[in-house]
Each structure stands twice: as C-alpha cells, then as structure tokens.
Amino acid sequence: MNGIKQFRKNKQGFLLVDAMIGVLVVAIGLAALAALYTYGIGVMVSADRQEKAVQIAAEKIELLKAADGHSSSDIDPLINSIGTDEQNLKSVDVDDIKFYFWVTSKPFEEYKDTDVNRLYYVKVFVKWSDPRIQTISLETYIRTKDKVKGAAL
Incomplete structure (x- = not known):
C-alpha cells in the first residue's frame, strides 16, 4: 500500500503538463482554422470581383x-x-469597386473570296484592383455587312 502512495506522489505533476500540451495542440489547431477561414474569405471576395468584371466585359460584348x-x-x-x-x-463603379474597361478591335481579313462579309476581331478588357491590379478579357468576332473585295492573306 505504501508503494502505491509513493507511485502517485511521484506522478502528480504530469497531469498539469499533459493539460498544457493539450491546450497548446488545440490552440495551434484553432489558429490554423482561423487562418484558413481568413484565406477563404479573401478568395471568395476575389472571386466575386472577378465575376463582376466578367459580367461587365460580357455586357460590353453583348452591346x-x-x-x-x-x-x-x-x-x-x-x-x-x-x-x-x-x-x-x-x-464603372460596382459595390464601391472601380472597374476600368476598354476594347481593342481590328479587321479580320483572311478571305480570298470577293464576296465575304468582313469580320472584326474584338477583345474587351476589364481591369480592377484586388489589392493588386487584375485584368480579364473576353474576345469575339463581329460580322459586318461590308464586303471584302479581293482580300489577301
């Protein structure tokens, strides 16, 4: 009986160390979860801004x-x-974010036929700050009723 009391007396400090290690592991885990949550929010905000930029570019393409x-x-x-x-x-301002846009275009003349409608290659760019500058572009072709007469390659 005396040996059991002696054994318990020598092991009393381990319970406090075990609890401190457990709290440390939980704290590190919670800190990692908080960092992951913050990163996820940032990605969501960035994706939302990118979606708005695509909508602006699509609007200009549709125009x-x-x-x-x-x-x-x-x-x-x-x-x-x-x-x-x-x-x-x-x-254009959308939700307090300023989106800038512009278009580049050029005639697309790769036809040797004399009776082909002219195509315009059009690319719409949208730029915004998120916090670094981001740019997206959408491109399309627009057909005109102008005929290309003897267009060369």
Whole structure:
C-alpha cells in the first residue's frame, strides 16, 4: 500500500503538463482554422470581383454583338463609345469597386473570296484592383455587312 502512495506522489505533476500540451495542440489547431477561414474569405471576395468584371466585359460584348451584321460605320462608334485604349479608360463603379474597361478591335481579313462579309476581331478588357491590379478579357468576332473585295492573306 505504501508503494502505491509513493507511485502517485511521484506522478502528480504530469497531469498539469499533459493539460498544457493539450491546450497548446488545440490552440495551434484553432489558429490554423482561423487562418484558413481568413484565406477563404479573401478568395471568395476575389472571386466575386472577378465575376463582376466578367459580367461587365460580357455586357460590353453583348452591346457590340447587337451591331452584328451592320456596316462598319455603325460598329466603329460603338467601339469608340466603350473606349479603345488603356490610356483613356472608361470606368464603372460596382459595390464601391472601380472597374476600368476598354476594347481593342481590328479587321479580320483572311478571305480570298470577293464576296465575304468582313469580320472584326474584338477583345474587351476589364481591369480592377484586388489589392493588386487584375485584368480579364473576353474576345469575339463581329460580322459586318461590308464586303471584302479581293482580300489577301
């Protein structure tokens, strides 16, 4: 009986050390979960901003596609109204975020036929800060009723 009391007396401090190690492991786990949660929120916000940028670009593409089949004299003012270079950007505010957009376009003339409608290659860019600068682009072709006469490769 005396040996059991002696054994218990020597092992009393281990319970406190075990509890401290357990608390430390739980604290490290909770800190990792908090960091993961914070990172997840940041990714969600970034994805939301990217989705809004894609919606803006798609809106501009749809505006240009409405002129599909018209003459280039109808399409050029639409392209100019959106903005044609990165120095003179147009912008729109969505949820307190400023999105800048512009369009590049060029005639696409790879036809040797004399009676082919002209195609415009159009690319819409949208730029925003998240906190570093992000850019997305959507591209399409717009057909005009202008005929290409003897276009060369």
